[in-house]
Amino acid sequence: NAGVTQTPKFQVLKTGQSMTLQCAQDMNHEYMSWYRQDPGMGLRLIHYSVGAGITDQGEVPNGYNVSRSTTEDFPLRLLSAAPSQTSVYFCASSTHGDWGYTFGSGTRLTVV
Amino acid sequence: GIQVEQSPPDLILQEGANSTLRCNFSDSVNNLQWFHQNPWGQLINLFYIPSGTKQNGRLSATTVATERYSLLYISSSQTTDSGVYFCAVEDNQGGKLIFGQGTELSVKP
Numbered sequence: 001n002a003g004v005t006q007t008p009k010f011q012v013l014k015t016g017q018s019m020t021l022q023c024a025q026d027m028n029h030e031y032m033s034w035y036r037q038d039p040g041m042g043l044r045l046i047h048y049s050v051g052a053g054i055t056d057q058g059e060v061p062n063g064y065n066v067s068r069s070t071t072e073d074f075p076l077r078l079l080s081a082a083p084s085q086t087s088v089y090f091c092a093s094s095t096h097g098d099w100g101y102t103f104g105s106g107t108r109l110t111v112v
Numbered sequence: 113g114i115q116v117e118q119s120p121p122d123l124i125l126q127e128g129a130n131s132t133l134r135c136n137f138s139d140s141v142n143n144l145q146w147f148h149q150n151p152w153g154q155l156i157n158l159f160y161i162p163s164g165t166k167q168n169g170r171l172s173a174t175t176v177a178t179e180r181y182s183l184l185y186i187s188s189s190q191t192t193d194s195g196v197y198f199c200a201v202e203d204n205q206g207g208k209l210i211f212g213q214g215t216e217l218s219v220k221p
Contacts, residue, residue: 031206031207031208033207033208033209035209035211041213042198042211042212042213042214043198043200043209043211044211045208045209045210048207048208049207050206050207056207058208088153090155092209094202094207096206099157099160100143100145100157100160100202101143101145101157101200101202101209102157103147103155103157105153105154106153106154106155108153
């Protein structure tokens with residue numbers, strides 16, 4: 001049971017490049033979500049999903065796309081990277097119960 | 113949407129001291145969690161506590177859902193307790209968390 005796995009852990013992009021941040025969970029959780037954390041700030045919600053085939057926008061969705069074709073995977077796509085997207089990205093999953101949300105270890109992204 | 117406010121924003125303690133961190137939220141919630149972000153950036157789940165009181169070693173938490181606040185108590189603090197403590201809530205729609213701005217704790221030896 002690996003929990004929530006994020007890849008890559010570190011990435012440097014040039015402005016205008018595209019990439020996909022991967023997130024996978026093996027706990028059969030129906031909820032998955034993406035957050036970004038900027039220096040000295042809390043985590044802000046980018047996109048989330050309440051089940052396969054269902055996604056919705058969070059507080060800061062601009063510049064990011066998501067899809068949820070399977071229960072296990074919830075990739076985050078940057079279509080044209082900008083320096084303002086330099087941040088640490090966290091993925092989380094959850095289900096109804098008494099444990100709450102489990103977070104991945106994060107992806108540190110730098111856009112130059 | 114729900115607003116989450118944490119206080120204090122910063123806290124400096126001597127090793128062995130006790131502390132209380134507070135989280136206020138603006139509406140009813142399904143879920144409330146406390147996290148510790150360590151110096152390496154990992155988010156460690158401390159408590160899932162939508163209501164009531166829980167204890168885990170030197171840490172305990174209480175949520176009074178009817179009054180929309182939660183408290184995290186740290187007793188006999190250690191230098192390894194340093195880091196940022198986040199409160200996060202899930203609204204009644206479910207599926208995502210809304211985070212407070214965090215309390216940065218520094219425990220001096």
